[in-house]
Amino acid sequence: MSSGEGGNGDDGETESGGSGGSSDADRGRGGDWRDRGRQTLDWLVNASAAQRMAISLAALVFAVIVGGILVFVSGFVATCRQPVLYIPLLGESCYNPAQVYWTMLEGAFGSTANLARTLQETTLLLFTGLSVAVAFRAGLFNVGTQGQMVLGALATGLALVPLGSVLPDSIIGMLVAIPLGLVVGAIVGGFWGFIPGAMKAYADANEVITTIMLNFVATGLAFYLVSEHLGDPGTGSVQTVPVPSVARLPPTIDGSRFSVIALVGALLVAVAIYLLYDRTVLGYELRTSGLQESAAEYSGVDAKRNVVTSMSLSGALGGIAGAVYVMMVHYRWQTGMPALGFDGIAVSVLAGNNPIGVVPAALLFGGLKSGSFAVDFALGVPGELVVVLRGLIILFVAMPEFFRMLGKYYDFGSDPEPVATDGGERR
Amino acid sequence: MSDADVLPRFVRDHRRALTLVVLLLAALTIVVTVVPGGRQTVTDVSGVITASYLASAFRLTVPIAFAAIGGIFSEKAGVINIGLEGLLIIGAFTAIVTLHFLPETTAIWVIWSAFGIAVIASAFVALLFAIVCIEFKADQVIAGLAVWLIALGLAPFASIIVWENVNSPSFVTFSTVSIPILSDLPSIGRLFVATPPVFMLIVAVPLAWYVLNRTTFGKWIEASGEDPKTLDTAGVSVRKVRYAGVVLSGVFCGIGGAGLALNVGQFVGSGETMVDGRGWIGLTAYLIGNYNPVGAFLASFLFAGLDALQIQLQQIAGYDVSSTLIGIIPYVAVVVVLAFIGRTRMPSSAGEHYESDE
Numbered sequence: 001m002s003s004g005e006g007g008n009g010d011d012g013e014t015e016s017g018g019s020g021g022s023s024d025a026d027r028g029r030g031g032d033w034r035d036r037g038r039q040t041l042d043w044l045v046n047a048s049a050a051q052r053m054a055i056s057l058a059a060l061v062f063a064v065i066v067g068g069i070l071v072f073v074s075g076f077v078a079t080c081r082q083p084v085l086y087i088p089l090l091g092e093s094c095y096n097p098a099q100v101y102w103t104m105l106e107g108a109f110g111s112t113a114n115l116a117r118t119l120q121e122t123t124l125l126l127f128t129g130l131s132v133a134v135a136f137r138a139g140l141f142n143v144g145t146q147g148q149m150v151l152g153a154l155a156t157g158l159a160l161v162p163l164g165s166v167l168p169d170s171i172i173g174m175l176v177a178i179p180l181g182l183v184v185g186a187i188v189g190g191f192w193g194f195i196p197g198a199m200k201a202y203a204d205a206n207e208v209i210t211t212i213m214l215n216f217v218a219t220g221l222a223f224y225l226v227s228e229h230l231g232d233p234g235t236g237s238v239q240t241v242p243v244p245s246v247a248r249l250p251p252t253i254d255g256s257r258f259s260v261i262a263l264v265g266a267l268l269v270a271v272a273i274y275l276l277y278d279r280t281v282l283g284y285e286l287r288t289s290g291l292q293e294s295a296a297e298y299s300g301v302d303a304k305r306n307v308v309t310s311m312s313l314s315g316a317l318g319g320i321a322g323a324v325y326v327m328m329v330h331y332r333w334q335t336g337m338p339a340l341g342f343d344g345i346a347v348s349v350l351a352g353n354n355p356i357g358v359v360p361a362a363l364l365f366g367g368l369k370s371g372s373f374a375v376d377f378a379l380g381v382p383g384e385l386v387v388v389l390r391g392l393i394i395l396f397v398a399m400p401e402f403f404r405m406l407g408k409y410y411d412f413g414s415d416p417e418p419v420a421t422d423g424g425e426r427r
Numbered sequence: 428m429s430d431a432d433v434l435p436r437f438v439r440d441h442r443r444a445l446t447l448v449v450l451l452l453a454a455l456t457i458v459v460t461v462v463p464g465g466r467q468t469v470t471d472v473s474g475v476i477t478a479s480y481l482a483s484a485f486r487l488t489v490p491i492a493f494a495a496i497g498g499i500f501s502e503k504a505g506v507i508n509i510g511l512e513g514l515l516i517i518g519a520f521t522a523i524v525t526l527h528f529l530p531e532t533t534a535i536w537v538i539w540s541a542f543g544i545a546v547i548a549s550a551f552v553a554l555l556f557a558i559v560c561i562e563f564k565a566d567q568v569i570a571g572l573a574v575w576l577i578a579l580g581l582a583p584f585a586s587i588i589v590w591e592n593v594n595s596p597s598f599v600t601f602s603t604v605s606i607p608i609l610s611d612l613p614s615i616g617r618l619f620v621a622t623p624p625v626f627m628l629i630v631a632v633p634l635a636w637y638v639l640n641r642t643t644f645g646k647w648i649e650a651s652g653e654d655p656k657t658l659d660t661a662g663v664s665v666r667k668v669r670y671a672g673v674v675l676s677g678v679f680c681g682i683g684g685a686g687l688a689l690n691v692g693q694f695v696g697s698g699e700t701m702v703d704g705r706g707w708i709g710l711t712a713y714l715i716g717n718y719n720p721v722g723a724f725l726a727s728f729l730f731a732g733l734d735a736l737q738i739q740l741q742q743i744a745g746y747d748v749s750s751t752l753i754g755i756i757p758y759v760a761v762v763v764v765l766a767f768i769g770r771t772r773m774p775s776s777a778g779e780h781y782e783s784d785e
Contacts, residue, residue: 070581074588141568195762205765208509208568209711213758216704220755228749336698342576349569382587387580395573399565 052352058403059396060350060364067389068097071381080380100381107374108367114374116256119263120329122366126266127321128344129351129358129365130273131314135207136353137277138310139291144196144211145318146341147218152189152319154222157240157326157333158230159184164244177247181323189319190312192218197311201304207311215341223335232332239334249328257329266324267359269317274355286310318344339387343369346390349397365390443715444722446767447729447760478617480739486690487731488724489624490515490702493683494709495716495723496635497676501553503639503718504672505652505665506560507567507778510574512706514549514677518684519702520582521548523694524589526598533599538689545688546681552578553677557670564780575706583696593696600692624686628724631679635720648672652774655781665781680706704758711761718774730757 075085075093083092084099108118128145135142160181167173196214199205227238234241249259277283288296289306296303321340326333347365351357372386396402494511501508508514522545529537556574559565583593590596601622610619639645650658651668659665687701688694695701708730709723716722737753 070584074585078588079591143572199762199766203766209714210762210765212707213711213761216707216758217755217762220751220758224749224751224755227751345572382584384580384584384587384593388577388584389580391573391575391577391580394576395559395565395570398569398573399559399563401565402559402563405563 049352052354055400055403056350056352056357056361056397059393062396063389063392064101066392067385068101070388071095071097071100071385074381078380095379095381100375100379100385103378104368104371104375106371107378108371110374112253113256114370116251116253116258117373118363118366118370119260120256120258120366121369122362123258123263123266123328124321124325124340125343125347125362125365125369126263126270126358127317127324128340129347129362130266130270130344130355131317131321131341132344132348133351133353133355133358134273134277134317135310135314136348138286138289138307140197140200140307140310140314141208142193142196142211142311142314142318143208143345144193144214144218144341145314145321145344146339147211147215148189148192148315148318149322149325149341150222150337151192151218151322152185153322153326153337154226154240154333155188155319156181156185156323157243160243160247160327161241163247167244167246169244169246173246174250177244178249178327181243181247181327182320185319185321185323185326186316187319189322190316193315193318194308194312197308197315200311201307222333226333226335237334240332242332243326247327248331249324259328262324262328269320270355270359277355343390346393349394443717443764444726447715447726447764450760450763450767476736478615480735482617482621483738484728484732484735485618485621485625485628487734488728489628489690490519490683490687490705491709491712491731492628492632492724492727493679493686494706495713495727496631496720497679497683498710499635499639499713499718499720499723500648500672500679501676502672502713502777503652503774504648504669505655505774505777505779505781506557506669506673507571507773508553508556508673508676509568509571509710510553510556510578510706511676511680511709512702512704513571513575513578514553514680515684515687515702515706515709516575516578516582516700517552518545518549518681519688519700520585520684520694520696521545521681522685522688523595523598523692524585527589527595531598538599538601542682542685542689545685546678549681549684550674550677553673553680554670556677557673560673561666561669561780567778579700582694582700586694586696595694595696598692601686601689622686622690624682624690627682627686631682632720632724639720644671649774651781652777655776659781659783665783669781683709708757708761711757715761715764730760733757 072093072095075083075095076091078094080094083094084096085093087093107114109115128149131145131148132142160177163173163177163180167176192214196205196207196210199210200207223238226240230240232239232241249262251257252260275283277287285296285301286306286309288299289301289303289310293303293307296306318341321344322337325337325340343365347358347361350364351359351361368386368389372383375381375385376383494515497514498508498511522541525541525544526537529540552574556570559570560567586593586595601624603620603622604626606619610616612619637645639648647658647663647668648671650661650663651665651672655665658668683705684702687705691701693701709727712726712730713719713723715726716724733753733756737750740753741750
């Protein structure tokens with residue numbers, strides 16, 4: 001925090017409101033959440049790739065350990081027919097954490113069917129993870145990928161239904177239907193990202209709050225539209241009419257709903273985003289606009305428009321995740337979509353917000369989610385375990401200082417350059 | 428200071444609240460004058476607003492307003508706590524799970540033990556959050572989000588472990604308390620018959636205002652968020668004040684969450700759990716109320732009142748109001764208010780780590 005203007009910037013606020021955003025960074029207002037984002041980005045940028053990977057791995061290990069303890073303790077409370085552990089004085093436990101994680105691994109990669117399920121999750125997580133990462137790279141925290149995905153999925157699900165009677169049920173028809181579905185999802189998701197982006201850029205509304213609110217609005221709006229107006233009248237549940245077969249991505253592995261086309265597409269998008277952000281002028285401008293608005297404006301960049309662009313791009317990726325969900329997994333929109341948008345946050349922070357890093361992070365998280373089905377089915381450990389793990393991973397990645405202190409305490413190697421988690425330390 | 432200075436200042440300090448009021452009045456005017464049948468609707472709707480409606484609105488205000496007050500203490504002290512929703516979930520779940528392990532009687536100590544343990548649990552989680560933010564210098568926004576996401580997984584997980592279902596069976600609920608004499612008043616008497624959490628809220632709002640504005644501790648909280656350096660120089664530990672602020676937010680959220688669950692006597696863990704976004708509404712309530720407990724309470728009451736209105740309207744024949752649509756009004760209102768006002772005036776050092784020089 002630069003203390004140039006003194007603590008009580010009450011009146012500075014009104015004055016700077018008129019002079020436009022260029023003076024933004026000069027104002028001594030460390031409390032702004034945008035600075036928070038910048039500080040986060042600071043350590044992500046300042047930390048070397050190796051440090052970032054070490055933090056992610058350590059976060060993962062700690063999340064797994066805490067999750068294991070949770071499972072172990074729950075085992076004493078749960079009721080089951082065959083306790084697996086007996087500890088004198090404590091009693092019998094239903095769950096053995098090592099067995100739980102082993103089952104999870106087997107459930108994720110143990111058979112072709114399991115692998116297909118894992119890759120299906122991975123594909124969707126690639127899109128939501130990239131959605132969050134794109135915003136993060138520009139210093140914006142998009143918590144709204146979930147809502148962008150829900151509305152994107154709904155739009156795709158509705159737009160594709162009439163195509164069944166128009167397009168030939170062949171590869172040609174598919175070449176029209178599937179790109180169209182993606183575009184519709186991207187536009188609607190992008191619009192839902194555009195709103196908080198424009199509010200951030202032109203009204204200075206904090207994007208964390210607006211995106212969370214818009215998640216609730218999106219879920220409620222979709223539920224209302226489908227249950228009252230656009231739903232499948234043939235069923236009692238809140239869902240749309242299924243999309244025609246011409247708009248369904250063909251499964252690559254028999255009996256599964258995983259299409260390698262979607263996975264390859266997702267990987268290409270990851271590479272494209274990496275190139276966009278690290279190799280092009282536009283990418284550079286997008287990054288600096290979110291991180292250092294004033295610096296960007298000095299060099300003649302329209303920082304506000306770029307903030308809107310970043311959020312719209314992020315939303316479009318969330319919308320595409322929804323479109324792929326409809327065309328590859330569920331073949332219709334139904335209420336209660338999985339929380340892939342929030343998983344995307346975990347994927348992105350685990351990847352250090354690097355588009356290429358999102359690939360292994362999505363695979364890992366896809367494995368966790370897929371494996372949790374097996375754990376639930378075979379051992380009776382609630383699948384919600386993976387939701388807890390998701391939160392723990394996000395928590396541990398957010399506290400690199402913890403691992404640094406731990407490393408210092410055990411005297412691991414030389415103390416690395418202090419990572420600036422705090423703007424105040426940089427000066 | 429002349430009156431001319433006072434008025435703009437009042438307007439400036441309450442921009443968000445005033446915008447909201449203006450927008451609501453504008454919407455009402457449009458409904459009455461433009462929308463066909465709007466006048467009739469407004470008449471019908473206002474007919475629903477009775478003492479019993481207000482009583483149910485007060486009951487629904489409990490979790491939102493307590494979360495909001497908690498958020499004020501934490502953020503004023505300099506730690507942005509967006510995990511309020513998670514703390515409410517912890518409070519609600521702990522209250523019910525405690526009832527599960529206590530004997531099944533309606534004895535008064537049972538429900539109050541559940542209440543107390545829920546508050547302790549929520550305060551404990553808030554303490555962990557404070558350690559993560561203050562000692563380990565975690566990013567407060569991401570860590571707060573993690574608190575919510577962990578609670579969102581942990582409560583249903585534990586529900587399945589304990590009850591083999593994400594929803595708990597039914598347990599005892601708080602019985603209502605009547606205030607003597609006042610509750611016998613005609614027509615408004617129903618307002619004075621309520622469950623204990625409602626009365627606690629009525630006490631907590633002015634108390635929180637008093638503590639923040641009229642006590643030394645309140646001054647410390649304020650300084651810890653606005654100007655930690657000066658507080659430090661004055662010999663008060665910024666760390667301790669921040670810990671106190673965050674733990675207090677846990678206490679308030681514990682009361683709110685336990686109040687919510689013990690009014691129903693059940694924990695619902697499906698979907699977004701029974702808390703269902705009330706913590707987020709609480710967060711926005713104190714932003715609209717400009718970090719003032721009274722303003723935050725009024726905003727919470729407004730949002731809870733909408734919720735209660737929707738429940739009442741469902742009971743009138745001829746009104747086919749979608750409860751989902753009314754349910755998203757608070758969120759839309761917040762987005763609209765933020766679009767008009769944008770920047771929230773946060774404590775200037777909120778979100779920053781403070782290093783003492785000693």
